[in-house]
Amino acid sequence: KAGVTQTPRYLIKTRGQQVTLSCSPISGHRSVSWYQQTPGQGLQFLFEYFSETQRNKGNFPGRFSGRQFSNSRSEMNVSTLELGDSALYLCASSRAGGANVLTFGAGSRLTVL
Amino acid sequence: DAKTTQPPSMDCAEGRAANLPCNHSTISGNEYVYWYRQIHSQGPQYIIHGLKNNETNEMASLIITEDRKSSTLILPHATLRDTAVYYCIVRDGGAGSYQLTFGKGTKLSVIP
Numbered sequence: 001k002a003g004v005t006q007t008p009r010y011l012i013k014t015r016g017q018q019v020t021l022s023c024s025p026i027s028g029h030r031s032v033s034w035y036q037q038t039p040g041q042g043l044q045f046l047f048e049y050f051s052e053t054q055r056n057k058g059n060f061p062g063r064f065s066g067r068q069f070s071n072s073r074s075e076m077n078v079s080t081l082e083l084g085d086s087a088l089y090l091c092a093s094s095r096a097g098g099a100n101v102l103t104f105g106a107g108s109r110l111t112v113l
Numbered sequence: 114d115a116k117t118t119q120p121p122s123m124d125c126a127e128g129r130a131a132n133l134p135c136n137h138s139t140i141s142g143n144e145y146v147y148w149y150r151q152i153h154s155q156g157p158q159y160i161i162h163g164l165k166n167n168e169t170n171e172m173a174s175l176i177i178t179e180d181r182k183s184s185t186l187i188l189p190h191a192t193l194r195d196t197a198v199y200y201c202i203v204r205d206g207g208a209g210s211y212q213l214t215f216g217k218g219t220k221l222s223v224i225p
Contacts, residue, residue, distance in 0.1 A: 004156075033212065043157070043200075043215035056212050090156050100204070101147075102213060104156030 002026065004093050004105035012111045018079040021108045025072050025093030031055075032074040033102065034066060037088040046089075049074055078110075086112045116140065116203045122220045125195075131188040133219050135201030138182045144204060146177060147213070148186045150197040150221075157200065157215075160186065191223045 005024040013019050025032050033048035033056075045058040049068035066076040072093070078085055088109050092102040118136040125131040137146060147162040161168055161175045163184070168175045174187040188195055200218040 035213075035215075042217060043213075045212045045214065048212055058212070088154070092156070100145075101159050101162065102149075102157075103159065106156050107154075 004091055004103055006089075006091050006105035006108050008108060009106065010109050010111075012113060013081050014113050015081055015083060017081050018077060019081060019110060020075055020077045021089055021091075021110075023074045023076075023091030023093075023105060025074070025091075026095075026103055029093035029095050029103070030072055031094040032068055032072060033092050033094075034074070034076050035090040035092065036060070037090060037107070038084075038086070043090070046076065081112045083112050086110060116144075116214070117201045117216055119199070119201055119216060119219045121217065122222070124222050124224055125188075125191045127193060127223050127225050128190055131186075131191040131195065131221060131223070133186040133188075133199050133201075133221065134183065135186070136183045137201070137203045140181050140203050146175065146181075146184050147202045147204065148173070148175065149200045149202065149213075149215075150195075151200070151218075152194075152197040160199075191221075193223050193225065195221065196223045197221060 007022045031050045034046040035043050037043045047057045048055050052068045063079045068074045088107045090107045092104045094102050145162050145164050148160040149157040151157045161173050163175045177184045198218040198220050
């Protein structure tokens with residue numbers, strides 16, 4: 001079956017711009033979570049959505065936001081980009097309940113110049 | 114903060130078993146131990162998880178001590194493709210948030 005699909009895979013933005021990243025979960029998975037990975041901070045939890053509702057949020061500024069659609073697809077948005085937002089953004093999906101195993105996508109690599 | 118402690122790096126000869134330790138001394142009764150790995154620049158990949166019994170799947174075995182304060186991930190016959198960062202994560206396996214708290218993990222290098 002198809003895995004978690006993230007688009008775009010690579011993108012370059014300049015400071016002050018905004019960016020929207022997309023995540024299509026595995027069919028039947030209703031939970032989507034987002035993570036940021038940088039060399040200095042490692043993998044950090046951004047937020048998680050379940051049935052179009054944000055269920056949990058990590059310690060990131062309000063410039064980072066997300067949403068989930070009725071088909072479980074999710075987007076995250078980062079506004080007013082800063083150099084420090086350069087990172088690999090990973091999306092993971094999970095079937096509701098059960099063992100809570102996350103399946104990650106390949107990530108979107110954002111470079112802010 | 115991550116609830117686990119792992120060695121920062123380990124080497125293993127190709128074809129030998131790789132034993133990756135993890136300490137989780139503050140684990141509570143309803144928390145599971147999960148293992149993920151991340152091959153360079155890819156998304157993390159789920160390996161295995163367990164509560165208190167030892168577990169085995171096609172990828173690895175998980176040995177959890179009786180007091181549940183530590184565990185060991187065993188890759189029975191390591192290959193070069195197993196070179197990756199391995200993360201041991203403790204979290205509540207029940208319904209609710211799917212947030213994972215990643216530590217720094219163990220960088221496993223499989224040597225030819």
